[in-house]
Amino acid sequence: MIRVLVADDQDLFRAGFAMILGVQPDIEVVGEAADGEAAVAQAVRLRPDVVLMDVQMPGMDGIDATARICAETDARVLVLTMFDLDDYVYDALRAGASGFLLKDIRRQELADAVRVVARGEALLAPTVTRRLVETLVRRPGTVPRASSRLSGLTERETETLRLMAKGLSNMELAERLVVSEHTVKTHVSRVLTKLGLRDRVQAVVFAYESGLVVPGEE
Structure with missing residues (x-):
């Protein structure tokens, strides 16, 4: 059973999401929160598998709440937003969110999204993630920061990360690297573990922020 916490300051949205998820045979809504502070407190107390997190809430917003939940629990966070290229989305991904809705x-898409994240996968397709990150990395004042963490990766792992950030799927990675998909999954897992990242979304953000991948390059 997938345990879900719903955090949204608007009663109708919160109740609607809870109702939709609550009728799924493999999902249980264990709590609701109307602001970020309550979301953090309930996540720590209830230990849900997934948190649906609204961005704009009174008091502590969804971004700060996401950062705290990801730091203090094993819950995965799905950010809720009205706009697919809202600047808040990028900040939420940096805070540790596994994707956005x-x-x-x-x-059905809501329920499926919860299941995907609960399995430990990123919600966003690589190509969507790439477009989002490239758009936001181009914001004025955003400069890639070199990261010493890259030095801990092998040459093959570094190449795997670079190709992940360019939007390649596991099948495409396997073809490019001339290995099996099983081997690709091993490379991806090692990259995430060595860099201390939760999923592919976080890996893509890291690749751009570290300067490993430059927006627009082929």
């Missing part, structure tokens, strides 16, 4: 998502 638009609030007009369909019922």
Whole structure:
């Protein structure tokens, strides 16, 4: 059973998401929160598998709440937003979120998204993640920061990270690296472990922020 906490300051959205998820046979809504502080407190107390997190809430916003939840629990966070290229989305990904959902998502898509994240996978398709990150990395004042953490990767792992950030799927990675998909999954797992990242979304953000991948390059 997947345990879910729903955090949104708007009663209708919060109740609607809880109702949609609550009727799924493999999902249980264990709590609701109307602001970021309450979301953190409940996440720590209830230990949900997934948190649906609205961005704009009174008091502590969803970004700060996401950072605290990811630091203090093993819960995975799905950010809720009205706009797919809202600047808040990028900040939420940096804070540790595993992806984001638009609030007009369909019922089945919502349930499926929760299942995907609960399995430990990133919600966003690599190509969508790439477009999002490239758009936001181009913001004025955003400069890639070199990271010593890259030195801990092998040459093959570094290449795997670079290709992940360019939007390649596991199948495409296997073809490019001339290895099996099983081997690709091993490389990806090692990259995430060595860099201390939760999923592919975080890996893509890291690749751009570290300067390993430059927006627009082929």
